[in-house]
Amino acid sequence: MVKTLDIDFMGQPGVIASCLIEGPDGLALVDPGPTTGLDGLRAALGAVGHALEEVEAVLVTHIHLDHSGGVGVMVRSNPRLQVYVHERGAPHVIDPSKLVSSATRLYGEHMDRLWGEIPPVPAANVHPLTGGEVLRIAGTNVRVAYTPGHASHHVSYFDTSSGTAFVGDTGGIRIGAPLLVVPPTPPPDIDLDAWDASLDLIRAWNPQRVFLTHFGGFEQPLEHLADLQERLHQAASDVRALLADQSLDNEQRLARFVDRMVRTFRERLPDEGWVQRYQLAVPLDHCWHGLARYWSKKGPKGPASGSARPRPAQGGS
Ligand SMILES: [Zn+2]
Known part of the structure; x- marks a missing residue:
């Protein structure tokens, strides 16, 4: 079972969604969001009867701060939390100094207000991925694909039991019902050929729905991905x-x-x-x-x- 959690980013509903995977054997989150969203994440988890400390695993699609900036604070308060991330992103989760200086070039004086604290995650908690793995998470099978294009360290996850593909920003931005899937193309990694190949990998899973960080789950994934690609x-x-x-x-x-x-x-x-x-x-x-x-x-x-x-x-x- 998967549940959309609105972290109420900057007091705005419908902008950043984390996803809760309630497996037969525990709880996992896909893209928990930034540190500034952790109060919202706690509230959203509480509304479905869970505490943040019950979560055992975090599946990170990529290390952009709106997706996973909060993992350091989460691991500090829950040291048994396991963090899955592409091998190119893993070093920057363990030592976020370059990530922070790169993000500061984009966000300048707004860094702290937008993202909050970004502490390092101990290497022992970090599981680097290459793509192609099948993870056993919370008692359910989760496939991993390397899906660059938006970011060179982006992975997508496929929860085989719910048929949900967690596609991060590789799956675009779509908020609300209209079929308007906007490609997020920030510097420095945008690569159209890689992005096209990543969309093929996602289609090959034959998912029932795609889950976007911005924002939530959408049925008819082929129609969605075609709109994004166009x-x-x-x-x-x-x-x-x-x-x-x-x-x-x-x-x-x-x-x-x-x-x-x-x-x-x-x-x-x-x-x-x-x-x-x-x-x-x-x-x-x-x-x-x-x-x-x-x-x-x-x-x-x-x-x-x-x-x-x-x-x-x-x-x-
Ligand atoms: Zn994003």
């Missing part, structure tokens, strides 16, 4: 065209990109509250910078050969 490639080609427009400077290019995205939000979403939720989950200037960086790495002829190694440490979305 919007990802559209956003990338928009950015490429804007970069090629010599009549604009970078500030104007960014402004046009953001305007187009906001216009799409306003066309498709019921009111301004929803427009703001999407932007809290995915700052649009970050989306621009990630895609602009992607094209600058690729160069005019295609993928850069070897030189554009993804860097593991980064901040949010």
